[in-house]
Amino acid sequence: MDALLIGTGGSRGWPEPGCSCASCCRAAAAGPGRAAGQVLIDGTVRLVPGQPPQSSPRTGPGGPAGYRVRPVPGGWDITGPDGGRLLASAGPGLVPELDDAAAHFDIALLDLLASPAQLGLLRARGLVRRSTAVAAMYADHRVTSAEELARRCRVWGVEPGRDGMLVSGPRPVPADDQGPAGPHRTLIIGGARSGKSREAELRLSGEPAVTYLAAGPWAGQAPDTEWADRVAAHRAGRPIWWRTEESLDVAGALRRGAGALLIDGIGTWLAAVMETAGMWADPPAAQASDRLAAKIEELIAAWRQASGLVVAVTDQVGEGLVPTYPAGRAFRDQLGWLNQRLAAESDLALQMVAGRVVALPA
Numbered sequence: 066m067d068a069l070l071i072g073t074g075g076s077r078g079w080p081e082p083g084c085s086c087a088s089c090c091r092a093a094a095a096g097p098g099r100a101a102g103q104v105l106i107d108g109t110v111r112l113v114p115g116q117p118p119q120s121s122p123r124t125g126p127g128g129p130a131g132y133r134v135r136p137v138p139g140g141w142d143i144t145g146p147d148g149g150r151l152l153a154s155a156g157p158g159l160v161p162e163l164d165d166a167a168a169h170f171d172i173a174l175l176d177l178l179a180s181p182a183q184l185g186l187l188r189a190r191g192l193v194r195r196s197t198a199v200a201a202m203y204a205d206h207r208v209t210s211a212e213e214l215a216r217r218c219r220v221w222g223v224e225p226g227r228d229g230m231l232v233s234g235p236r237p238v239p240a241d242d243q244g245p246a247g248p249h250r251t252l253i254i255g256g257a258r259s260g261k262s263r264e265a266e267l268r269l270s271g272e273p274a275v276t277y278l279a280a281g282p283w284a285g286q287a288p289d290t291e292w293a294d295r296v297a298a299h300r301a302g303r304p305i306w307w308r309t310e311e312s313l314d315v316a317g318a319l320r321r322g323a324g325a326l327l328i329d330g331i332g333t334w335l336a337a338v339m340e341t342a343g344m345w346a347d348p349p350a351a352q353a354s355d356r357l358a359a360k361i362e363e364l365i366a367a368w369r370q371a372s373g374l375v376v377a378v379t380d381q382v383g384e385g386l387v388p389t390y391p392a393g394r395a396f397r398d399q400l401g402w403l404n405q406r407l408a409a410e411s412d413l414a415l416q417m418v419a420g421r422v423v424a425l426p427a
């Protein structure tokens with residue numbers, strides 16, 4: 066089965082006529098842009114948002130002969146005469162919802178700007194497989210640039226759709242294909258509200274199984290309302306099928322290595338570990354430094370040996386005022402050193418600045 070992507074833009078294309086946002090200005094400067102989304106399947110069935118699939122005018126009027134078209138909320142589940150299977154979002158912003166009767170697809174045309182996590186769920190349910198050709202449709206100014214869309218698509222292991230592109234499925238998958246060879250240990254560093262947690266979640270959206278590890282502070286000890294609120298807010302914003310764990314045993318979670326792991330975050334973990342090691346006592350508890358060092362070594366060793374896909378979020382420190390209290394200075398120093406060591410052992414280190422991603426040189 067194949068799908069000719071006649072247009073891959075949002076309902077008004079990209080750039081949108083008359084829109085002067087930075088994304089549309091970039092898209093206009095970059096070239097011809099993207100026409101409003103439209104797809105031609107096998108040269109015979111035309112998909113236009115807001116309309117049921119139609120036979121191409123070239124092949125005559127009426128419904129598409131030989132094609133079984135099943136409407137699902139937010140999309141179309143289409144089976145060709147040769148058994149080829151295609152899933153399509155019904156339009157910009159729409160996410161197909163499939164019931165248990167759905168079988169796996171050879172081609173999936175999805176609005177991944179509306180919900181990248183739909184990809185992870187489709188993979189978890191076996192509806193999108195390694196052989197499924199997946200293309201991102203309905204791109205528009207919800208994303209800052211075509212480069213940013215392409216970057217996300219590489220992370221998710223899909224194609225950014227382009228006008229005129231022919232998508233064919235199933236894709237051949239070599240017998241020795243071991244899956245994505247991308248970075249498997251990613252460290253994301255950034256200041257408060259820099260977008261680091263969002264980037265971490267985005268990077269793992271296409272994964273079928275993700276554990277979100279909320280590490281610290283005082284996990285398992287006296288409840289901290291601010292932390293509890295933060296964990297609850299993050300939980301509300303994440304895909305509901307992700308598993309959430311609250312634990313300080315980051316090394317243990319890294320060693321278990323079941324599915325993808327999002328560690329949020331190293332700074333809160335360190336603060337809690339320094340607390341439990343007795344570093345905040347005045348004077349610090351005997352052997353507090355040794356206990357802290359042992360915990361840090363255990364974390365580094367587990368991170369170095371992590372075999373699964375892991376993304377850790379950590380805080381940028383040292384750019385503000387020098388902390389007034391010795392405890393603040395000790396935390397700043399410890400986290401600065403820990404960040405250096407984790408970054409050195411990461412396949413990819415990213416810095417977040419004002420919601421933008423900066424890849425740090427290896």
Ligand SMILES: [Zn+2]
Pocket residue numbers: 081084085086087088089090206
């Ligand atoms: Zn715009």
